Amino acid sequence: MKYRRILDAAVEVIAERGYFHSPVNAIARRAGVADGTIYLYFKSKDEVLRAAIDMAFDQFSRQMEEAFETLRGPREQLEYIAQAHMDRHASMAIHMQREVRPFLGESSQRHLAKYIEMVREVIRRGQQEGVFRRDMSDEVVAHFMFGVMDELLSSAVFAGLEGEDMAGQVVDVLFRGIGA
Amino acid sequence: MKYRRILDAAVEVIAERGYFHSPVNAIARRAGVADGTIYLYFKSKDEVLRAAIDMAFDQFSRQMEEAFETLRGPREQLEYIAQAHMDRHASMAIHMQREVRPFLGESSQRHLAKYIEMVREVIRRGQQEGVFRRDMSDEVVAHFMFGVMDELLSSAVFAGLEGEDMAGQVVDVLFRGIGA
Amino acid sequence: MKYRRILDAAVEVIAERGYFHSPVNAIARRAGVADGTIYLYFKSKDEVLRAAIDMAFDQFSRQMEEAFETLRGPREQLEYIAQAHMDRHASMAIHMQREVRPFLGESSQRHLAKYIEMVREVIRRGQQEGVFRRDMSDEVVAHFMFGVMDELLSSAVFAGLEGEDMAGQVVDVLFRGIGA
Amino acid sequence: MKYRRILDAAVEVIAERGYFHSPVNAIARRAGVADGTIYLYFKSKDEVLRAAIDMAFDQFSRQMEEAFETLRGPREQLEYIAQAHMDRHASMAIHMQREVRPFLGESSQRHLAKYIEMVREVIRRGQQEGVFRRDMSDEVVAHFMFGVMDELLSSAVFAGLEGEDMAGQVVDVLFRGIGA
């Protein structure tokens, strides 16, 4: 379906060139549709971006919720989040909201907030279960986690860190750091 | 001096609205100069951004080098870096390179690389001195640190975390996480 | 087709006001299109000028080549060139390259060179056939001819010489002047 | 005196780069004065150009009038005009009016008209004296002469015709062409 083709093309093109260097016609070309067609499915270019980010986060959320039904321990859950975040394709759109936070407004905030909230819950439960230290703000820890993952992800592109098991190292440091 | 006024205005405006939503005339207005005046001091809009980032990183580097002459322990040094990074004004420009990494090219890379290298050295020395674990890539840890700081910084604006001693918490977690 | 409308409008406007006093929006208005439309057909304003000049010279060349198949005598050929050059519409674009020679670079040179070369051949053949004097540089004579025609053309606009058979007089003088 | 320095600088710079590619500050730099100084002597950039052209033509006219007091024959006079026109420095400003005719308006016209008138008189007198043919418009002949000279002059720069005695050839052709 074209709706999806456009979204995927947008993610690809924007990931390569950045949002503001990605003219609508470039997205259209990549999607194999005419420029005007995009406006049959989306109200504006911003809307395409918004939808792409929405899609990525929603998918991410769903993936987590599903996994958490069988993965119950805080440690396992954090590990899973890190692993999933590191998966390049899924997270490219998540990463995109960086470039775009200043003007995408509450939509962008909302998704990030949801990601953060998800992590906070894991942390809080870990704290209740006595697995994690209690002397730390769960909010700070959650941003902490998101920040590391996102930076490693984007640096990987430039710095050639692709080989390393980054998610593993991150979780390892984090656990020691916040473990009780 | 106008040069400085323009640079400061640019950092302010871009921090608020993002580089690509910051027309030159907005920067000019904020700086209290005419549009054309900017081009007496900078060759192009890109050049303003580049100069702002250069300035911020250079200042940051100098501050570190100075401080490290009396602060010798890896722990103290990391703490100092975190503290300095968290200082809003100084780091806003550092943060800006995020939005802009894809097209600012090597200039942007170089600065980040220098920051990373600085942290890596601290880590490596800590590993040699037996203060830090040896089973981790110092490069990953350095990006780790940068990522956390930058995310916390940018989230602070939105999430109202301003009160918390974020730098302190970061360093605390990091030390436990990578301590030997 | 818009491509042609724009080219014609450009020639008209530039002929009236000069290239550098012809903002793109004036050309667009004359062509009855929006400013941006011009950039669908031409990469830049310079490109419009270049294309206009190209078109005029090409048309001129083709016209000559065609005519020369039946017009074999040097005298007839020169007469034909003069006549064609004098035709206002066709030659306006040829005239334009004057204003613009310094910065249109080799494209402009090339066309003029071709015109000159065409005349030189006629002259040289005339010299071989003994119709023209041999003690003159054919290159000088060719520029000679081009210069006269172009000046008469541009003066005609201002000086109201429109009525006179200028081409005829020119060729007459030229023949007596260079005739053997 | 600065007035003169500015005028000379203007002619030099404009001859090299064309009027519209000659920013005022380039003329100022060449003249060794500040930008603003130019406006103490001239009302506008156009005025500088106008004055430069005025100066060149006036000088040219004076030179002719002077010479014509001893040079009485039509042939000698035409020869002298051609020779003087060909002198590079003197004629550069004359040549400049080409680029600029469309918008310099009557001032430019007037000078050219004067040049033309001067030649026409020579021609007319030649016709009366029976030296020149009577079946030609003296106006056409005058433009004829101006056009050739100007083209040869400007082509010389590009085509490397510098060596040839162009003025001589021109006059030679012209005489045969219009001689009785």
Added chain:
DNA sequence: TATGAATGAGACTTCATTCAT
């Protein structure tokens, strides 16, 4: 639905001109 030529607002930049020193 789909197209893509056309639009025009708005961005960046240049440069003639002014004016406080």
Added chain:
DNA sequence: CATGAATGAAGTCTCATTCAT
């Protein structure tokens, strides 16, 4: 008289968006 930093109008060009087909 002289300076040159500053101004801002105007120019070129891009690109999100529309609409006739």
